[in-house]
Amino acid sequence: MQRSHYFIPTLKETPAEAIALSHRLMLRAGLIRMLSAGIYSYLPLGWSAMRKASQIVREEMDRIGGQEFQLPALNAIEVWDETGRNKEFGDEMFRLTDRKGHVHCLAPTHEEIICANARGQLRSWRDLPQIWYQIQTKFRDEPRPRGGVLRMRQFIMKDAYSLDRDEEGLDRSYELHSEAYKRIFQRCGLEFFIVGASSGLMGGSKSQEFMFESEAGEDEVARCDNCEYAANMEVASSRIDRVEGSDPCTLTEVATPDQRTVEEVSTFLNIPKDRLVKTLVYVNPSGLIMALVSGDDELSEDKFTAIAGGPIRPATAEEVMDRMGADIGFLGPHGDHKIPIFADLRLKDCSGLATGANRNGYHVMGLEFGRDVVPDKYVDLRKIKDGENCPSCGKLLRIVRSIELGHIFKLGTKYSAAMGAVYLDETGVEKPIVMGSYGIGIERILAAAIECNADEYGVRWNSALTPLDAIVIPLNSSDEAVVKQADEIYTQLTQAGFKTLLDDRDARPGMKMKDADLIGIPTQVIVSPRNLEKGIVEIKSRWSGERSYVKPEEVKKVINDILNGCKPIVSQ
């Protein structure tokens, strides 16, 4: 391809809206352009990289026996009513009406359509297992698209579904996908890690996320550098000592006028913050509930939600006053409020603590768990902090931001049962198909690869994902010998099967080299008058920055070596 005829609109300056590194570079390198929030055009270079990533995914899915489908993105809404997910997705689903007034949606995922294809057609245990997948555009009306390609309203997902007879079969399919995902991300050259996750809207028993550590990521994850431990903040725990109270003493009220916050009270009473008990009142579907954490800890609403059974919200000032007889800031867990109490594990059996007196302007000291307060349950309720110790090995735990590259779920029979996707087992008994579902965001592979490999000059592609293998740059387009040599090398490389770009533009050397660095093709062949005089050309590895000077006929070999040098290694 000749650069002058290939649409790569590079930008010298960064568009104002782009903050994330990958977003900035994808715009600047001419890979994507925004049409509206969370909706992008892939330009030729960007789409080429998308296809490279998709092909890796495809090959690994095929390797585990996956069969590629292409399911409709436009779905009659009735299918989604069968599982109740029309309602569940709510505003997140795009809906439209056809000329007859019939409502359709743009599919945000495809469990329902898979079931629709399976039911009536997979009838016997002999038909199972199956792994069905597709690489297709998904639509989700995200409340907040961001980070360029990281969170989009229209994006390309590889979604796979396993159909099995039973849980054992599902375990095997899940494991196959887990292995396939590891190979996929290795082949893409991404240093991923795996975290256990909650299943959210998908439902089901088990799920894991394949994460990539990056500042641009949206998820906060606790990760141990020493062992394999990694967990989403919503479930992460750490090894931390119980609160050290003081010796038991009687519960005494002290006046603390206008001292409400932990900070104020601990200063006023001259006691360490962790010796205070934070009393937090929430509301769940069955009424008020109370959470207790140490004064220097923060309540994890995620953890509290998990044990509260249903969605929670903080109680209002009126609700609190009504039941507790005091304002927020002066609440304590003791007394006759009859609210179920959940206390953090760090508070178990502690004595000599301070907390609100349930009387405005007063706190109490000498609070003792077991004597003054008997919680209904001690559970892990605190949000862990960066730098605490790993619950599994005790070494340093870091809280890092990460990009979710993929997510695998054990669904069970939620969808198959709802939609009548059943089979007959060996004994003639009808059973629902046991399903798993497995997603990968293709754009996120590219974004992650750019995030971790880019340098100050631009994108750096590895040979697995690069849209092109080489770029030939004649430095002076008015020098006939240079142009001729560049043409020859271009032809030679193209014939040898390298996807090659010839920068045939009549531009200054500096411009061409900056531009080549920006788009990040792994190898650059620079043909200049001064080197040509000596009968050599220069080859720069964009990946390592190394330059080699070789005879024109040796270019192929050097290019090949460089590409092999930036090819991710996959363990078998």
Place this chain on the structure above:
RNA sequence: CGGGGUGUGGCGCAGCCCGGUAGCGCGCCUGCUUUGGGAGCAGGAAGUCGCUGGUUCAAAUCCAGUCACCCCGACCA
């Protein structure tokens, strides 16, 4: 949805307080010169200042509304 911010040639911005001629850099087009890290000179094209309404003799500028986009939080590939 809550909080913060921005809309002015393709891109990055100034002008707005204090109403009166739309301006700068990059890019683009033509010509000449130049050719190892985003060139120089000369000429040129391109903007209903997000949109709607109001105030005014006069609105990019003041007022009201509205839309879009970005960033930080709640949700997810």
